[in-house]
Amino acid sequence: xxxxxxxxxxxxxxxxxxxxxxxxxxxxxxxxxxxxxxxxxxxxxxxxxxxxxxxxxxxxxxxxxxxxxxxxxxxxxxxxxxxxxxxxxxxxxxxxxxxxxxxxxxxxxxxxxxxxxxxxxxxxxxxxxxxxxxxxxxxxxxxxxxxxxxxxxxxxxxxxxxxxxxxxxxxxxxxxxxxxxxxxxxxxxxxxxxxxxxxxxxxxxxxxxxxxxxxxxxxxxxxxxxxxxxxxxxxxxxxxxxxxxxxxxxxxxxxxxxxxxxxxxxxxxxxxxxxxxxxxxxxxxxxxxxxxxxxxxxxxxxx
Amino acid sequence: xxxxxxxxxxxxxxxxxxxxxxxxxxxxxxxxxxxxxxxxxxxxxxxxxxxxxxxxxxxxxxxxxxxxxxxxxxxxxxxxxxxxxxxxxxxxxxxxxxxxxxxxxxxxxxxxxxxxxxxxxxxxxxxxxxxxxxxxxxxxxxxxxxxxxxxxxxxxxxxxxxxxxxxxxxxxxxxxxxxxxxxxxxxxxxxxxxxxxxxxxxxxxxxxxxxxxxxxxxxxxxxxxxxxxxxxxxxxxxxxxxxxxxxxxxxxxxxxxxxxxxxxxxxxxxxxxxxxxxxxxxxxxxxxxxxxxxxxxxxxxxx
DNA sequence: CGATCTTACGGGATTCGTAAACATA
DNA sequence: TATGTTTACGAATCCCGTAAGATCG
Numbered sequence: 024x025x026x027x028x029x030x031x032x033x034x035x036x037x038x039x040x041x042x043x044x045x046x047x048x049x050x051x052x053x054x055x056x057x058x059x060x061x062x063x064x065x066x067x068x069x070x071x072x073x074x075x076x077x078x079x080x081x082x083x084x085x086x087x088x089x090x091x092x093x094x095x096x097x098x099x100x101x102x103x104x105x106x107x108x109x110x111x112x113x114x115x116x117x118x119x120x121x122x123x124x125x126x127x128x129x130x131x132x133x134x135x136x137x138x139x140x141x142x143x144x145x146x147x148x149x150x151x152x153x154x155x156x157x158x159x160x161x162x163x164x165x166x167x168x169x170x171x172x173x174x175x176x177x178x179x180x181x182x183x184x185x186x187x188x189x190x191x192x193x194x195x196x197x198x199x200x201x202x203x204x205x206x207x208x209x210x211x212x213x214x215x216x217x218x219x220x221x222x223x224x225x226x227x228x229x230x231x232x233x234x235x236x237x238x239x240x241x242x243x244x245x246x247x248x249x250x251x252x253x254x255x256x257x258x259x260x261x262x263x264x265x266x267x268x269x270x271x272x273x274x275x276x277x278x279x280x281x282x283x284x285x286x287x288x289x290x291x292x293x294x295x296x297x298x299x300x301x302x303x304x305x306x307x308x309x310x311x312x313x314x315x316x317x318x319x320x321x322x323x324x325x326x
Numbered sequence: 327x328x329x330x331x332x333x334x335x336x337x338x339x340x341x342x343x344x345x346x347x348x349x350x351x352x353x354x355x356x357x358x359x360x361x362x363x364x365x366x367x368x369x370x371x372x373x374x375x376x377x378x379x380x381x382x383x384x385x386x387x388x389x390x391x392x393x394x395x396x397x398x399x400x401x402x403x404x405x406x407x408x409x410x411x412x413x414x415x416x417x418x419x420x421x422x423x424x425x426x427x428x429x430x431x432x433x434x435x436x437x438x439x440x441x442x443x444x445x446x447x448x449x450x451x452x453x454x455x456x457x458x459x460x461x462x463x464x465x466x467x468x469x470x471x472x473x474x475x476x477x478x479x480x481x482x483x484x485x486x487x488x489x490x491x492x493x494x495x496x497x498x499x500x501x502x503x504x505x506x507x508x509x510x511x512x513x514x515x516x517x518x519x520x521x522x523x524x525x526x527x528x529x530x531x532x533x534x535x536x537x538x539x540x541x542x543x544x545x546x547x548x549x550x551x552x553x554x555x556x557x558x559x560x561x562x563x564x565x566x567x568x569x570x571x572x573x574x575x576x577x578x579x580x581x582x583x584x585x586x587x588x589x590x591x592x593x594x595x596x597x598x599x600x601x602x603x604x605x606x607x608x609x610x611x612x613x614x615x616x617x618x619x620x621x622x623x624x625x626x627x628x629x
Numbered sequence: 630c631g632a633t634c635t636t637a638c639g640g641g642a643t644t645c646g647t648a649a650a651c652a653t654a
Numbered sequence: 655t656a657t658g659t660t661t662a663c664g665a666a667t668c669c670c671g672t673a674a675g676a677t678c679g
Contacts, residue, residue: 026407028329044658053646058660060644068407069414071604077653077658084470084606085413092406096399103395104329104371110388111372167387301374303387346634356671361635363669380633380678 113304129268181298215243215261416607484601518546518564
């Protein structure tokens with residue numbers, strides 16, 4: 024004996040209307056079909072739910088006790104299903120994202136803001152952690168999407184999109200290099216530099232670029248946070264080399280920045296997810312926006 | 327697009343087992359059929375619920391959020407349906423009963439006790455009120471069954487069973503009438519009587535019996551409650567005429583009682599219900615027991 | 630290659646709507 | 655008699671199980 028939500032809904036509706044005919048109209052059902060459904064429900068429960076004669080329909084005592092309980096269950100179900108359908112539209116829900124801190128403080132807030140202009144009901148949970156932890160959180164499915172720098176060699180993770188984060192040189196306003204369209208390693212090699220912590224991917228790229236150019240960087244200062252580095256530039260300790268994704272937030276009147284012409288040493292950025300896992304619609308939708316906003320690297324799209 | 331409890335149950339089961347094949351076995355379903363059901367559910371919700379490859383099945387984030395909610399709804403539903411099926415068996419539930427006070431304090435408790443020996447989980451709500459109120463409560467469906475004395479002339483009420491409550495004479499032990507098998511109006515007419523309140527049906531019957539016999543009752547005392555009347559008998563104020571249904575409770579060593587041979591004036595007792603209304607199974611079952619225990623009057627069974 | 634999910638298809642059950650029968654005020 | 659519920663029945667749909675196909679480890 025099998026219950027059917029349609030039967031329950033039919034029961035509630037007849038109970039509300041007190042009439043098979045009117046309830047049938049409300050349910051887009053012929054009245055005989057409704058009668059049969061109610062009979063099936065009564066058979067299934069083993070209880071008569073309505074006392075019906077040709078003039079009136081009224082709930083049995085058991086039916087009267089049952090109606091509110093089933094009504095609540097049905098409305099709960101409808102609520103859950105409704106919420107889920109909302110989530111399915113992708114215009115509601117939570118996007119869970121793990122990002123490199125440098126990326127999180129750069130262009131990402133703008134992209135999120137733009138996304139939320141279109142989908143105001145979407146909220147974000149952002150974990151700004153180091154690249155290895157980004158990968159870990161993504162693998163464990165504690166986040167839907169990850170943005171990492173550098174290479175990826177985990178079969179459990181899948182690259183959705185690649186982009187490059189070109190390096191920029193930040194120097195005080197009025198600096199002699201401010202007139203150039205871009206600067207080269209050779210341009211800045213003679214200057215004292217504000218470098219990032221040797222543990223960071225940015226520093227690794229800078230070192231590689233200098234090595235490739237056969238030059239030795241002159242360390243004017245080292246910082247762990249990019250905002251600190253910017254402060255040191257402002258204080259005159261040297262010029263900094265920072266990723267383009269962080270430029271917007273550090274753009275100030277007293278500073279200028281120029282593209283470092285060392286494209287080969289741009290930071291490789293990858294948007295990743297757990298491979299073989301379906302993204303929630305919101306996150307899927309946000310991933311599409313990221314892929315549209317971030318210029319695709321000419322590299323392959325596969326891990 | 328229609329939801330089906332079977333689909334929900336299938337979803338929960340697959341989520342629990344993490345495998346279509348094993349879940350199908352648990353659901354007594356072939357595995358392809360289960361796949362189709364899950365697909366239908368996913369289509370209906372517009373959301374992918376499982377990430378499945380040939381080696382493993384795991385919940386999507388949305389599926390993971392949905393599973394406990396739907397699980398709770400399903401278990402609520404199962405609980406309600408289970409309870410209802412219990413009620414349908416008639417071995418559980420509440421019997422709501424309105425009874426004449428004189429009847430309620432007499433044989434009814436014994437019948438209820440016997441019923442509960444068979445159906446220990448059944449509880450009773452008993453309203454012991456005057457006959458007109460019994461009819462009213464029954465008509466308003468505040469009780470399932472009513473036990474009234476006298477005639478019934480309400481088309482909304484239906485007589486399930488009729489029985490008679492013969493009158494008994496209660497007198498002190500050692501009284502000279504104690505040797506008789508039964509007593510007549512003529513036997514007691516010379517004695518002072520403990521009569522019930524003129525508003526009671528018992529008194530009406532006694533008065534009618536004396537009238538028919540062409541005798542005049544000698545009022546030794548009047549009481550509203552039968553227990554009071556019995557006390558007055560014990561105190562020697564006279565002999566009482568009380569309905570047989572109340573004899574058991576007032577049977578004492580110091581008193582005796584004998585049937586009053588005035589059968590035509592026995593109190594007519596009717597078991598009634600609201601006509602056209604189905605009784606809850608418990609009450610139906612209890613009504614059957616009453617009809618078995620109370621000897622049927624030779625009268626008609628219809629109103 | 631083996632285990633598992635997916636697709637395809639035919640048989641059986643279920644459900645619907647129309648129409649006729651039935652019941653009560 | 656009029657209104658509204660129940661029964662009957664043919665058509666369409668849905669669901670299941672078997673069998674074959676596809677996929678990943």
